[in-house]
Amino acid sequence: MKLALSLAILAAPFALAACTPEAPPPEEPTASIADPCGAARYSHLVGQTSPTITVPEGQMYRIAREDRPMTMEMIQERLTFVVDSRGKMLSVSCS
Structure with missing residues (x-):
């Protein structure tokens, strides 16, 4: 009887741990997928x-x-970086 009670007490934390929900995976930043080279950092130069x-x-x-x-x-x-013949910045992109 003592052995069964001891096993039940020891097994309780494992049983409760199995019931807890798994944490969702961290979200990947969408900016790196949409802008892998960091072109957005240079967008303010377009038109200059x-x-x-x-x-x-x-x-x-x-x-x-x-x-x-x-x-x-x-x-x-x-x-x-794409420029025109006068040196005006037309676009910045990843390619």
Whole structure:
């Protein structure tokens, strides 16, 4: 009888732990999915002529002119700055 009571007392926390709901997985930030290269940080430069651009070390980027050919491979981690012939920033995107 003592053995059964001891087992019941020891098993109670395990039984209660099995009843607690599992915590939901943490939400992934949608900004990193929608903006993997961080182009939103540079959106204030669109419309400016010859803006000063500072890109973090190690960040892939390119500056393309709208009237010149550009490779079309998609590298989501790369920043692409598109300027016109006068140096006006037309767009910033991840590609």
